[in-house]
Amino acid sequence: MxxxxxxxxxxxxxxxxxxxxxxxxxxxxxxxxxxxxxxxxxxxxxxxxxxxxxxxxxxxxxxxxxxxxxxxxxxxxxxxxxxxxxxxxxxxxxxxxxxxxxxxxxxxxxxxxxxxxxxxxxxxxxxxxxxxxxxxxxxxxxxxxxxxxxxxxxxxxxxxxxxxxxxxxxxxxxxxxxxxxxxxxxxxxxxxxxxxxxxxxxxNKAPAKPAPGAGKPPAPRLHPFPGTSFFRAETSSPVITAMGRRLVAEGCSAYAVGPGPRWSEADRRSYAKWQRKLGFRGSDADGVPGAVSWNALKVPYTR
The missing domain is CATH 3.40.80.10 (Peptidoglycan recognition protein-like)
Known part of the structure; x- marks a missing residue:
């Protein structure tokens, strides 16, 4: 052991x-x-x-x-x-x-x-x-x-x-x-x-020496900013789940239950925490994603 x-x-x-x-x-x-x-x-x-x-x-x-x-x-x-x-x-x-x-x-x-x-x-x-x-x-x-x-x-x-x-x-x-x-x-x-x-x-063999750069993870493909109008109550998308998981990873969770695909008040409050973490205040930290804060969050691409 x-x-x-x-x-x-x-x-x-x-x-x-x-x-x-x-x-x-x-x-x-x-x-x-x-x-x-x-x-x-x-x-x-x-x-x-x-x-x-x-x-x-x-x-x-x-x-x-x-x-x-x-x-x-x-x-x-x-x-x-x-x-x-x-x-x-x-x-x-x-x-x-x-x-x-x-x-x-x-x-x-x-x-x-x-x-x-x-x-x-x-x-x-x-x-x-x-x-x-x-x-x-x-x-x-x-x-x-x-x-x-x-x-x-x-x-x-x-x-x-x-x-x-x-x-x-x-x-x-x-x-x-x-x-x-x-x-x-x-x-x-x-x-x-x-x-x-x-x-x-x-x-029984020595581990193969990786080629230069081998074993390094590829640069993650990030989801582009989908636009402010995307974030509304009727939106249900895996992009919302991916965003929520990134917010949790950044310590900005306001979720009682794990992130899901439908845009919710918990998503908005979590995102507002992220905006404040970035230094936004007032109406700039209202919880609605904008291009600058979204790009900083680095949401993985989801089909």
């Missing part, structure tokens, strides 16, 4: 392994550390999202849903192999699992597969997986037929190897959710023994 990586070290480890990383706004401080231990860590757990689409899957995993608040993982692995970082702390991804599996993973003492799990969230004696594992959700419907593109499988291998290399673990520290809890079936569509073989083969 090991001390969890800091946000900076986590990011550096992934980039050193050649992973293409997108840093989600606020990911460094978005965690569940106030609701349980984070560490010592034992390994890496792979999941599937039971969803489609990168943007919606990332949003779901960042915010969570009723009964299970986010973050739901440390990163989302998209079908194109891009890894969207959502947390550097405790995340709601593993839940309760079998203590015998935890022991086998910590000691890397098992053969092809860990012991068959016989515990789950809420069962007597279940171990807290959220405190012991890094978790990565992979965008996939989880129905056994949704494809796993080569780029996505390569990214799973690279992410797993990056964390194992950073902690001095072998590939047996990488498991699927179905190997942790007898309630779970993810990831579905590829086998974890084969993935562990890929990870170990990668660990």
């Amino acid at each position: 090991a001390t969890p990586l800091t946000a900076d070290r986590l990011l550096a480890a992934l980039r050193a392994e050649g992973v293409t990383v997108v840093e989600h706004p606020g990911w460094r401080t978005h965690d569940r550390n106030g609701h349980g231990a984070w560490g010592p860590v034992t390994g890496v757990m792979i999941h599937h999202t039971v969803s489609s689409g990168t943007a919606s899957s990332v949003e779901m995993c960042f915010n969570g849903y009723p009964g299970l608040p986010g973050p739901l993982c440390h990163g989302v692995i998209a079908k194109d192999g891009t890894v969207h970082l959502l947390s550097a702390g405790r995340a709601n991804h593993a839940g309760g699992g079998d203590p015998s599996v935890l022991k086998a993973v910590a000691g890397e003492t098992y053969g092809d597969r860990p012991p068959v799990p016989r515990a789950h969230q809420g069962s007597p004696g279940a171990a807290d997986g959220n405190s012991r594992f890094y978790g990565f959700e992979c965008v996939n419907l989880g129905n056994g037929t949704d494809p796993w593109p080569t780029a996505q499988l390569d990214a799973i291998e690279c992410v797993s190897a990056a964390l194992c290399r950073a902690h001095g673990w072998g590939a047996k520290s990488v498991i699927g959710h179905l190997e942790w809890s007898d309630w779970k079936s993810d990831p579905k569509g590829f086998g974890m023994p084969g993935m562990r073989a890929r990870v170990q083969a990668r660990l």
Whole structure:
């Protein structure tokens, strides 16, 4: 077991392994550390999202849903192999699992597969997986037929190897959710023994030196200012959600519930906080976006 990586070290480890990383706004401080231990860590757990689409899957995993608040993982692995970082702390991804599996993973003492799990969230004696594992959700419907593109499988291998290399673990520290809890079936569509073989083969080699500029995230595409008239009660758009998430990341939230797609009074009050943070006063801080404050907010492009 090991001390969890800091946000900076986590990011550096992934980039050193050649992973293409997108840093989600606020990911460094978005965690569940106030609701349980984070560490010592034992390994890496792979999941599937039971969803489609990168943007919606990332949003779901960042915010969570009723009964299970986010973050739901440390990163989302998209079908194109891009890894969207959502947390550097405790995340709601593993839940309760079998203590015998935890022991086998910590000691890397098992053969092809860990012991068959016989515990789950809420069962007597279940171990807290959220405190012991890094978790990565992979965008996939989880129905056994949704494809796993080569780029996505390569990214799973690279992410797993990056964390194992950073902690001095072998590939047996990488498991699927179905190997942790007898309630779970993810990831579905590829086998974890084969993935562990890929990870170990990668660990047996020195990490490839990235080409100049490789591993750096591309400059984010920002949404242009849509005009003042866009912000009215009848407007419902993912642009409003993206704006709200940026306001939250900037510490300007007036939301009782997370940002949504329909323009609301909570959006206006949150945006007014942003305007005041920029130094606007009076009618210039009325909460209605203008071009200058919008461009300073750097809202990610959303289709």
